[in-house]
Amino acid sequence: KAGVTQTPRYLIKTRGQQVTLSCSPISGHRSVSWYQQTPGQGLQFLFEYFSETQRNKGNFPGRFSGRQFSNSRSEMNVSTLELGDSALYLCASSLLGQGGTGNTIYFGEGSWLTVV
Amino acid sequence: AQSVTQLGSHVSVSEGALVLLRCNYSSSVPPYLFWYVQYPNQGLQLLLKYTSAATLVKGINGFEAEFKKSETSFHLTKPSAHMSDAAEYFCAVSDRGGSQGNLIFGKGTKLSVKP
Numbered sequence: 001k002a003g004v005t006q007t008p009r010y011l012i013k014t015r016g017q018q019v020t021l022s023c024s025p026i027s028g029h030r031s032v033s034w035y036q037q038t039p040g041q042g043l044q045f046l047f048e049y050f051s052e053t054q055r056n057k058g059n060f061p062g063r064f065s066g067r068q069f070s071n072s073r074s075e076m077n078v079s080t081l082e083l084g085d086s087a088l089y090l091c092a093s094s095l096l097g098q099g100g101t102g103n104t105i106y107f108g109e110g111s112w113l114t115v116v
Numbered sequence: 117a118q119s120v121t122q123l124g125s126h127v128s129v130s131e132g133a134l135v136l137l138r139c140n141y142s143s144s145v146p147p148y149l150f151w152y153v154q155y156p157n158q159g160l161q162l163l164l165k166y167t168s169a170a171t172l173v174k175g176i177n178g179f180e181a182e183f184k185k186s187e188t189s190f191h192l193t194k195p196s197a198h199m200s201d202a203a204e205y206f207c208a209v210s211d212r213g214g215s216q217g218n219l220i221f222g223k224g225t226k227l228s229v230k231p
Contacts, residue, residue: 004159033218043206043221056218090159105219107152107160 002027004093004108012114018079021111025072025093031055032074033105034066037088046089049074050096078113086115118143120209122222130230135194137225139181139207142188148210149190150219151181155203163205166190177201202229 005024013019025032033056034046045058049068066076072093078085088110094103123138141147148167152160164175171183181192190207204226208219 006159035219042223043208043219045218045220048218058218092160104162104165105150106162109157109159 006091006108006111010112017081020077023074023091029093031094033092034076035090081115083115118220120207120222122225126226128228129197132196135197137192137205139190141209150208151192152206153203197229199229
């Protein structure tokens with residue numbers, strides 16, 4: 001079956017702009033999480049959505065937001081982009097979510113965001 | 117708070133040699149533990165996971181890891197390295213039964229394999 005699909009794969013934005021990234025989870029998966037990966041900070045958890053509700057949130061400013069639709073697809077938005085937002089943004093999906101269940105979490109190939 | 121420490125940001129081995137990537141975790145209760153691999157310009161692929169069924173966990177591509185509670189470790193091994201194993205490897209922990217169950221990742225270990 002199809003894996004986690006993220007679009008776009010690569011994008012370049014200007015400081016101050018906003019960006020929306022999209023994620024389609026594996027069919028049947030209800031949990032979608034987002035992670036930011038940078039060389040300096042590594043992999044950091046942004047937030048998790050389950051059945052259209054944000055269930056967990058990492059330590060990121062309010063410029064980072066997300067949502068999940070009824071078909072489990074998710075989008076994340078970053079407003080007022082800063083140079084430091086340049087990163088690989090990874091989406092992950094799992095059947096029931098990450099909440100201490102040991103569920104296998106599947107990652108997409110990521111969206112590479114460059115802010116200039 | 118949970119944390120994961122991966123010893124060695126870069127490990128280099130010869131083709132055919134043993135691969136050993138180290139991971140230590142900090143958690144008040146035995147957590148769920150995962151190893152992921154990331155090839156250049158790709159996302160993360162799950163190698164294996166520990167959920168308490170067995171302390172020795174076998175994964176894909178010939179990798180395995182052993183959970184040692186006394187040492188709070190979950191080291192990843194492979195008896196014989198292949199060139200195709202060159203990638204970055206991440207150890208991750210998830211709180212067992214906790215509401216904040218997101219994955220916490222180590223900083224990663226980049227594995228190089230010399231011919």
